[in-house]
Amino acid sequence: MARQPGTKKKQPTQTTAQRLDSIIKSARKHMRKDRGLNTDLERLPTLVWVMFLKFLDDKERIEEEKSVLSGTPFKPAIARPYRWRDWAAKSEGITGPDLIRFVNDEKAVLPGSEEEGPGLFAYLRSLRNGGSGKDRRDVIANAFRSISNRAESGYVLRDVINLIDDIHFTSSEEMQILGRLYETLLREIRDAAGQSGEFYTPRPVVRFMVNVTDPRLGETVLDPACGTGGFLTEAFEHLSAQCRTVADRKTLQTASIFGGEVKSLPYMLAEMGLLLHGLEAPQIDPENGLRHRLTDIGEKDRVNVILTNPPFGGEEEKGILNNFPEDKRCQETTLLFLQMIMRRLKKAGKGRAAVVVPNGTLFGDGVAARIKADLIENYNLHTVVRLPEGVFAPYTDIPANLIFFDTSGPTKDIWFYEHPLPPDRRKYTKTNALAFEEFEPCLSWWANREETERAWKVHGHDLIQRDAEGKVVSCNLDLKNPNAADALDHRPPAELVDSLITHERRILDILAEIKATLAEPV
Known part of the structure; x- marks a missing residue:
């Protein structure tokens, strides 16, 4: 049946996997617009650190909700205003040069205020566990110790952040699918790394x-x-x-x-x-x-x-x-x-x-x-x-x-x-x-x-x-398999020659028997 004038064509419903795959592809497409990111290997670190921070914030949201229900205290690894929800989750939030300065600079104006404080990466690198053990603050600090933001355009970075914000690490289904997308990212980085x-x-x-x-x-x-x-x-x-x-x-x-x-x-x-x-x-x-x-x-x-x-x-x-x-x-x-x-x-x-x-x-x-x-x-x-x-x-x-x-x-x-x-x-x-x-x-x-x-x-x-x-x-541990079909090739030369002579003699004997048979009268 023909579609009635003025009606919109119904779009097929995307599965969760397709939606997440679309998000990742769109994020990559946006990063290609940034003149500072010339290759896929240069673009991937930006995508990885953005996903990493979104994942951490979602994970801490879940833990915070559990602590409220159980009546136990909860101390987040990342404090305000550096949590994802504070600066990244608002699609109309900090962007352009202000976003780049907040992410990259040692000191920057903090989102949502006129106060100055450590920039995002500077803050994340400073996180350390005050106690004797190792906790998530040490994980974050070590993860960001050598990572740098390679995106030059704060507008492009904001577009990528908005896309990643649409991934919900609180959903078990999306976590499983994201795991598969994560494996895809790994393969691409491995392929590029193999060249070096x-x-x-x-x-x-x-x-x-x-x-x-x-x-x-x-x-x-x-x-x-x-x-x-x-x-x-x-x-x-x-x-x-x-x-x-x-x-x-x-x-x-x-x-x-x-x-x-x-x-x-x-x-x-x-x-x-x-x-x-x-x-x-x-x-x-x-x-x-x-x-x-x-x-x-x-x-x-x-x-x-x-x-x-x-x-x-x-x-x-x-x-x-x-x-x-x-x-x-x-x-x-x-x-x-x-x-x-x-x-x-x-x-x-x-x-x-x-x-x-x-x-x-x-x-x-x-x-x-x-x-x-x-x-x-x-x-x-x-x-x-x-x-x-x-x-x-x-x-x-x-x-x-x-x-x-x-x-x-x-x-x-x-x-x-x-x-x-x-x-x-x-x-x-x-x-x-x-x-x-x-x-x-x-x-x-x-x-x-x-x-x-x-x-x-x-x-x-x-x-x-x-x-x-x-x-x-x-x-020498580089040993050939003595039980393989081609093991004869690896025997000592003298033994190999003796084997060939014996084999040839047997062939000659068989040919002699055939010739004698052919010479006999029918």
Whole structure:
């Protein structure tokens, strides 16, 4: 039926997911109008800090309402007029140059008054817990310590703020959907970061490592190079499922999850991700995790579980290198983190670690060999899972490995498991990525280990080669699968030649038999 003149066309009703997706897209579109934000990576920090402050205010509104109902006092982390509701929630509020000055300047005229006080970012950076513990004020201060407002136009920033204000973090449905949008933001930032050598761990790999390491409630979990917090959020979810009492929940909230991240944007994303998942005051160290001397690490610094993907190929300054033994100093950040991880595990079998390392760590000699020998001789390196090409696409095609060790050492046997590619793939890609379900065979094998076409074991100490003076010269963990179909290619040359001669002789014998048969009269 034709529409009657003068009537409006009925618009389709948007789902919550579509509405939130539309808000984020509109916010990005507005930020493109700001001449100071030239690339997506430059625009994302602005979107992240705006969302972060809106989320915090909504979260504190809920907690304030609960405190009123329970009759308990409530002290907000952010005071007036710096709360979102005071300066951002009014669509016709502070804007233009006044908004930029309020956000950026050390001193500015405060919204809704003629008084002068610290600017927004200056105030947020000054927040500290007056007591002995760590609370949300410390989280906020650390999150904003290196973040800067990159928006130059206060009018554009006001438009973005008005859009984000339409997201309601008080709604459980919107929280779940925002979590998925948050993951989209993470992927985009990871893609951009990969161009500068930062590789983020795919969620299926994170989930697998947490699953087999199996942190238990009451244990401490650390990721010393947590990036955007993938290992920590997965570990938090894993531990949350074990909570049964109020005391359990308190243990989870205050004494379970710890991280470290030196870069400001991933730090803020890690904090926001953990807050979204329900951790009230994430304890993430904003300083370099390698800044302490190994000899200064004591029992109070040790944890039960370490889950991490340390930076590949990074380089550290000389002051950091001095924290390590002279014969184990190097520029490769992965090797420095590996030493620190070993020292930060609780002793006597109470500590265990799962670490992502590149192939170069497995076959490297020199300092790498000495570190691996230390790992084998003083820790129990029990498993190496070898991943195929493309797991870390689009950042790199270099195959990575997952190494698992604990403090029940020294190492006896090292089990190797070669994760296969799907039959129809030559490698994983960004669009055809690894799925968690593909780890099912490895998970089944993990509890009941036996040699298969994918799994084999070697004696750890046999891999350490020393010179006449007893110094470690080699420790090669880059081992080929002896049970694979192409294992013949890796046999010693003499054995391979003998096998070929035998094979050729057998072919000649068969041909001779066929010729003799053909020569016989019919």
